[in-house]
Amino acid sequence: MFQNTKCECGHQNPTGTVLCEACGKPLDEKEAGGTDLLEMRYDGAARRSQKADPSIIDQVWNFFSSVKIAVYLIIITLIGASLGTIYPQEDIFLSNMDMASYYKDTYGTLGSIYYKLGLSHTYESWWFILLLVMIGTSLVICSLDRVLPLYRALNKQQIRKHESFLQRQKAVYTGATDNGEEFIALFAKQAKKRHYKVTRTEDALLAEKSRFSRWGPYINHIGLIVFLLAVLARAIPSWQLDEYVTVPEGDTVRIENTDFFVKNEKFTVQYYKDEELPAELRGTNRAKLYRTDAVLYRCLADCGPSSPEPKLEQVASHDIEVNSPLEYKGLKLYQFDYDSTPVLREVSPMLIDKQTGKQYGPFKLAMKNPQTSYELGPYKLELRQNFMEFAIGEDGKPITKSRDPKAPAFIFLIKGPGLSEEGEPYIYFPMQKDKAAFSQDKLNKGIADRFEIKVGSMTDVKFVEFTTFLNVRVDKAMPYIWTGLAISMIGLIMGAYWQHRRIWLRLDGNAVTIGAHTNKNWYGMRADLAAALKAAGIQVDPKSLDNGGNRT
Amino acid sequence: MRGSARRPVQIIILLGVLLLGGYAIGKTLFASKEGLPSPGDTPPAFTLSTLDGRTVSLEEYKGKPVVLNFWGSFCPPCVKEMPEFERQYEKWKGEGLEILAVNLSEDNLTVQNFVAGMGLTYPILRDVDKDTERRYKLRQYPTTFFIRPDGKIGEVYAGGMKEADIDERVQRLLKD
Structure with missing residues (x-):
């Protein structure tokens, strides 16, 4: 469709212009003849x-x-x-x-x-x-x-606007004055008092305030773009990490995909007392606080998973609680969860000769990778088989149901005085519950009457009481995300709390035509205009300036 | 900005979008899938020690058809499979078939006892702290990978197999 973009004032406008860039006259021929309120979006610019x-x-x-x-x-x-x-x-x-x-x-x-x-x-x-x-x-x-x-x-506004542009604003005044010169001067003075920036010619005036609020939405958009780019930047290798580590108390564990190791020095949990809990939760263990006293190490050498002794250097330590992570150079370790199921690590039992009452030992028996032979006085114990979670299989043979020491069992061959040359087998369950459940004495048959392997006291049992679960995070995009959000917020505030107000005045002989425009708060706009008119000697009710369509 | 700068600005912005957006979308399309390595993928490399103290890496087996089996003595279907793998190994050894059986991070004595009782002749590898199994993203035991001579995965089977299932897959592997 052909559109004539040249205005009658002589200005050549780009395609798509609604209101002439210079004088503000509507360009569309249909529009030009109308009397409806103007659409002021983007000042009518294309x-x-x-x-x-x-x-x-x-x-x-x-x-x-x-x-x-x-x-x-x-x-x-x-x-x-x-x-x-x-x-x-x-x-x-x-x-x-x-x-x-x-x-x-x-x-x-x-x-x-x-x-x-x-x-x-x-x-x-x-x-x-x-x-x-x-x-x-x-x-x-x-x-x-x-x-x-x-x-x-906005940067090169023409001061004197077309009559129809003024008449079709939402706040309009038309009247007459005897002394145009003085009228404009007084009007301008009052507008300046209200912090308007005033530019004038002999027969026209433009008063403008808070133009910067027009840039608010665009600054907001710049913030959002920074935000989106920051989110995309998370895809850059090493910018984001989200791992979970399981650390039994006292253990040092490698953090996957990093050079770091973390040690759980001590784990503490406090539960709510019954009187602190609502009735329906009484009698249950509800954690009030749980804390991992953690030490972070950087691995210097021999870091592989199969390396028996990685070379570690301590870099940070912190008592990690919920919402209080250990932080080290952008790496954060959050308390995530814990497990209070005790895990057996090592026992130090004795070999007891039931007939003489003599005790031999104690000897250290680790649950994982135990030593396979022990010398105890005249006796020799050879560890033949171990089971992490002992059970009897379908074919009647002993099996293990998992690889975690949930119900450990050890089969020893005992050799020594009074025993057969090749030794006699003895099965040992370190945990009392298993010993009873699998009837240790029955399984051991005859030898059970002569020997017993058992721990003397609880001090001979080493176990891990707590296991902590930590969430390890790296998020290098975070500062940029906050920057983006801050920029966006500044833009929103600029656009929300300030309004761009403009008043155009045009003098044609004695006739005064005034139009005013703002993007919101028309009440304030009309009050400003009425105050300026009053200063110039014209009393008007601000409401009468309303040209229709203004609810505020 | 005047009209003359408009076209270059348009092109720069659209190109930027194409690049950044293409990268972001491409990443989601070709992202490493959460699950097991699948046929056509290169299996994660590993170097593990064997029961008899040697060190073995998967790389050394490039050019040969490899059956990579993850097993544990605590897993009954794994245990059932072991003698079947042994028979398959005997059967296809001459054709170049290699079997690597990675134990699921159990302790020395357990593995030694278990293997001694079975009379297995293919190498038993020892994973440590579940590292290899984690990198293979195993969800189920046993899981077996059939790796083609070109070093890519041909087939994956999660769960216990009957000997016929193994045989059929080994034959397919040897054909490649």
């Missing part, structure tokens, strides 16, 4: 890059330049993001379980469909990232296409 014959690049550009498209993108993204909240996302689970069956078993057919659609990792899916990238693009292009023309329009 969006940048609006062309009569767009190329492919222009078409792509124009697609992203549309605010309508931006709104649709945001709505689609919101709907997409909400889908991810129906069931828990995969990444919250720590264990390496089979996710497909987890969703099916826990949430039924819907869960299975949810998993198959990939909604169990909504926020990492290609379509979600694509939407974010499109929103980012739209942010940049929309802003650029609007802020530059707006900047130009």
Whole structure:
């Protein structure tokens, strides 16, 4: 469609201009004759890059330049993001379980469909990232296409505007004056009092206030772009880490994918007393506080998982509690969980000759990789077999049900005076409960009447009472995310708490025409205008300045 | 900005979007899947010691068909599989088949006793602190990887197999 973009005032406007850049007269011929209120968005300036014959690049550009498209993108993204909240996302689970069956078993057919659609990792899916990238693009292009023309329009405003431009503002005054010169001077003085910036010619005036608030939305957008880029930057290797480590009390454990080791020096847990708990929770152990006294080491050499003795250097220590992580150069260790199931580590039992009452030992028996032979006085113990979680298999043979010392059992061959040449087998259960459950004496048959292996007291038993779970995090993007959010907040405040107010005055002989515009708070705008008129000798009720359509 | 600068600015911004956005989206598409390494993937490298004290890395076996089996004495289907693997090893050894059986971080005595009782002749590797199994993202025991001579995974089987299942897969592996 051909559009004549040359205004009657002689100014040549770019394609898409609504109000003449110079005098403000509506350019559309239909509009020009009307008396409706003007659409003042972007001061009527043409969006940048609006062309009569767009190329492919222009078409792509124009697609992203549309605010309508931006709104649709945001709505689609919101709907997409909400889908991810129906069931828990995969990444919250720590264990390496089979996710497909987890969703099916826990949430039924819907869960299975949810998993198959990939909604169990909504926020990492290609379509979600694509939407974010499109929103980012739209942010940049929309802003650029609007802020530059707006900047130009506001930077070189013509003071004397077209009559129809003034008449069709939302706050208008028309009247007459005997002394135009004096009227303008008094009007200007009052406007300045109210912190307006006044520019004037002989027969026109422009009073303007808080123009900077117009840049608020764009500064907000810059902040959001910084935010989005920071989120994307997390993809840079070593910028983000999210690991979990299990550290039994007293142990030093390697942190996967880092050079660091962490030691759990001591773990403390305090529970709520019954009187501190609501009735329905009484009698249960509710943790009030749990704390890991942790030491962080950096590994200098021999760091591999199969290395028996990595060379460590202490770099930090901290008593980690919930919300009080250990921090070291961007690495943070958070208290995540704990386990209070005791784990047996080592026992020091004695060999007791039941007939003579003589005791031999004690000897150290580690649960993991124990020594295989022991000399005890005249007797010799050879460790033949060990079981971490003892059980009797289907074929009647002893088996182990796991690799953790939950129900350890050891089969020794005892050699010595009064015993057969090749030795006699003796099975030993360090834990009293297992000894009873598997009837140790019965299994040992005859030898049980002559010998017993047992610990003297609890001091001969070493076990780990607590195991702590720590969450190890690195997030180098965080400072940039905060910067982005701060910029965005500044923009929001600029746009929200200040208003750009403008008053145009035009003198035609004795006739005075005044139009005023603001983006919000018309009440204040009219009050400013009425005050200026009053100072110039004209009493008006601020309400009478309303040209229609103003509710505030 | 005047009209002359407009086109270059457009092109720079669109190119920037294409690059950054393409990278971000590409990453989600080609991200390492959470689950087990799958057929066509290169299996994670490892260097582990064997029961008889040698050191073995997966790399040394490049060019040969390899059956990589993860097992533990605490896992009954693993235990059941071991003699089947032994028979398969005897059967296909001549064709170049290698079997590597990685124990799931159990202690010395347990593994020694177990292997001695079985009379296994293929190498038994010792994982430490679940490191290798974690890198292979195992969710179930036993899990067996059939690795082609070109070093890529041909097939993966999670769970216990019957001897016929092993035989069939080994034959496919030897054909590659």
